[in-house]
Amino acid sequence: GPLQPLIIPLKAFPRSIPVQVLQIDTSAVVALPFEVTVESGRRIAAAVQRAAGGDSFERVVVSSVANEYCGYLTTAEEYSRQFYEGGHTLYGPNSLDFVAACAAELAAAVAAAPSEVPAVQRVPQQRSWDLRVHRYLVDSAEPLARPSVLRDPQFRDYTERVDGAWEFAWNDGAPGSLCWHQTLVRIEGSTDGGATWEPARHNGRWVDDQGTEMEVRHLGESAPGHGYVARWYNPAFGDDRLHRFVVLGADGAVRLASAPFS
Structure with a gap:
């Protein structure tokens, strides 16, 4: 038309x-x-x-x-x-x-076609494509030596559009310096007032950003690096345990731990 x-x-x-x-x-x-x-x-x-x-x-x-x-x-x-x-x-x-x-x-x-002929093909001699290309992968970057806390853990209440969640924000290197295919953030729990900590489990699963109960988002540049926020959407409370967010390195070592919350 x-x-x-x-x-x-x-x-x-x-x-x-x-x-x-x-x-x-x-x-x-x-x-x-x-x-x-x-x-x-x-x-x-x-x-x-x-x-x-x-x-x-x-x-x-x-x-x-x-x-x-x-x-x-x-x-x-x-x-x-x-x-x-x-x-x-x-x-x-x-x-x-x-x-x-x-x-x-x-x-x-x-x-x-005779039975011994496996296929009848009629294809163009040449095909070409003209496609727009956009790069979604971030460029590699040097990691920040020491991440720092931007906001201590706080609970964001439910709204009409967003589920309630515990949030923790921190400053770290550029997105290209983080290992997104590995665990970046996990929740740890303590039953002795914070003297010792263990990775938390809920319904038999580790509570980290590799599952469905936590997300990690890039907030943009925030001197001296970039800001990130982790949200825990399904907090498993009901006892006297303390919890904390833990930021991990590529080797699984703890790089930053939040203040405890319960």
Whole structure:
């Protein structure tokens, strides 16, 4: 339509679309990269049956969203009425006729191929992609020699959008200096008033940022390094134990411990 150039330029439309026909005994699976409506699937199956010959395939199964994704595939009637969740059909109301013809041609070739031929392939000689690339990994950085406390542990009460949690904020090196794939922060508990500490467990699991009860967030630059906050969302209280947040190094050693809280 007239608004199409505002959505996506024509050169951005896929030019090569995978259509696959897999023969399993007397059945054929037609794999397409579209969300195929029920009636479209029926028409594709019928086209495949006609092209391959009545005795080639006893059953034709049309599989949607196979390997790639190219939007909806609808009949011209559905396209005109938009009776398919308001989705998009990239190539207009005649998309089904074209795809059905491609599937039928390939199915006929598969049905006619000798049994010793493992595959019938019709692929472009060359394919190219023009993709935007964004780097999400942080650059490596030197670790801060000694992290420091920004805010002692405090409980943030529940709101309509955020669960309640104990929070602890500290200053550390740039994100690239931390080992995010290892445990950064854990909770420790003490039953003797803080004389000794042990890693805390809840429901049989360690309480740290590798599980589902704690998160660690980067707050941005905060001299002399960067600020971070750890939130413990499911505090397991109910006795006289003390708890504390502990920041760990790459070797698992304690780099910083918060003030105790209960």
